[in-house]
Amino acid sequence: MGSTVILDLMGGIALLLWGLHMVHSGIVRAFGADLRRLLGIALQGRIRAFLAGAFVTAILQSGTATGLMAASFVTGGTLELVPALAVMLGANVGTTLVVQVLSFNITAVTPVLLLLGVFAFKRGGRTRTRDLGRVLIGIGLMLLALHIFLGALVTTESLPVSRALLGAITGQPLLCLLIVAAVTWAAHSSVAVVLVVMALGAAHLVPPTAVIAMVLGANVGSALNPLIETGQAGNLASRRLPIGNLLTRLVGCALVLPFLHPIADLMQKYEPNPARLAADFHTAFNVLVALVFIGCLDFVAARLRYWLPEQTRPSDPGTPIYLDPSAVSAPSVALVCAAREVLRMGDIVEIMLGQAMTALLTNDRKLVAEISRMDDAVDSLNEAVKMYVTRLTRDSLDDRDAYRSMEIVSFSINLEHVGDIIDKNLMDLASKKIRRGITFSKEGETDLVEFHRQVQDSLKLAVGIFMSGDMSVARRLIAAKTQLREREFAAAERYLGRLREGTPETIESYSLDLDILRDLKRVHSHLCSAAYPVLERAGVLQRSRLKEPSFGRQKPPAHQLPLKPRTP
Helix, strand or coil: CCHHHHHHHHHHHHHHHHHHHHHHHHHHHHHHHHHHHHHHCCCCHHHHHHHHHHHHHHCCCCCCHHHHHHHHHHHHCCCHHHHHHHHHHHHHHHHHHHHHHHCCCCCCCHHHHHHHHHHHHHHHHCHHHHHHHHHHHHHHHHHHHHHHHHHHHHHHHHHHHHHHHHHHCCCHHHHHHHHHHHHHHHCCHHHHHHHHHHHHHHHHCCCCHHHHHHHHHHHHHHHHHHHHHCCCCCHHHHHHHHHHHHHHHHHHHHHHHHHHHHHHHHHHCCCCCHHHHHHHHHHHHHHHHHHHHCCCHHHHHHHHHCCCCCCCCCCCCCCCCCCCCHHHHHHHHHHHHHHHHHHHHHHHHHHHHHHHHHHHHCCCCHHHHHHHHHHHHHHHHHHHHHHHHHHHHHHCHHHHHHHHHHHHHHHHHHHHHHHHHHHHHHHHHHHHHHHHHHCHHHHHHHHHHHHHHHHHHHHHHHHHHHCCCCCHHHHHHHEEEEEEEEHHHHHHHHHHHHHCCCCHHHHHHHHHHHHHHHHHHHHHHHHCCCCCCHHHHHHHHHHHHHCCCCCCCCCCCCCHCCCCCCCC
């Protein structure tokens, strides 16, 4: 009998955690990007940040996900530490709202939620409808899990061994707090643990003082997850936010623990139901902590900056800075981290492209070697970005995030190809020019500089498209590709003209000049790849540049057409 009861209890907890996971994943797929955008807009002032954190967490049902979003804003420099701490205070209050809802007796709606959820998931044509169906199924499973868990606890109540064990634990409030904190950290869900505590209280297996101590433990345990998972090794400043969140919880627990019995007696007068008592205390505790700390966040932030100073970034440019491993559990945050690392790659490639022309014009051997080292850094970052994005499972991404992940990897690969062309081709040509003592003609140098400047401008456009997805910028980039092709033809004709005239510098550098133009054009082609997904998504991209064949009079082959003279 004992083994059956234990299996029922464990199965109920597992079903509860899985239902909560379905709710969270469904909301993230349906509204994750919108909620992140809302959080970014609302982070102006601590009160608005507090309200935004509470709202987003109430929808997501994951304070850890909200914390990761806020941490990504802080690390990126777009959010100050004070409003970020206010977000976490709001997130702690937001996690209590679903507990409040589930503390009422709504088990009767479980079949309805499951039926509606399955119908929406199976029949919903739109992705968002299917995701909302997943949410309804998750809520139904959570209610079903609580019903199973309560049924198993009724049997457990009659077992003397379980009563003796719980009595020994619940008699020590501090021990009770520590055990539940460890369980919450392992379960990665304060909501699930508080619901279990509510069930224990409803079955009268633990006294009200132990219920309150367990709720305190759940609050401490939920603050441990962001601390352990957030932040990169060696970067102490990235841990300011989770440590600040944990400190507020610990101070709140220190204020409440000495008064457990008076608080329990007072709450029992107004709420004799142990399950409702746990839910009400959970909400009251987090609201109280928010009221205590919302006014002194400046002092808390100042102390955190003093204790955890900003660390110098790694000297190796090939070491990723923004790829936070803990953000993988929140795909929308992880994709932002990956995009920021790709933008860093773009900065390195932009430096390489600028210095490549300097090396070609000045015969600087040291610059050639430096560009080679920068290309090694770009290669390392590209591999790191690809490995990071592939850690995001397909099931955890909605359509928008899946499309964005492909854009990130594609742009990263194209930047890596650009770096290779600069290093392996352009710098080889620079070395050849230095060895042979070749000199560009003034006209040829002017053509190369203008051609190179247009490629640099297109790199800025490509990065802008990657960041914003602006269709007008994408059109400009594709138009620049046509202009560059025409500029290449015109430059080649001018070279031929100077060859016919017998210009000495042109005779000496003719082949080198055309090779440089060719490689810069290859660079430009890779940059233009950033525009195609945006134009394709807007439905303005042609499938082919070939004209449709005419069925009337046949035109002569291209090689028989008269050549049109070009004006230099």
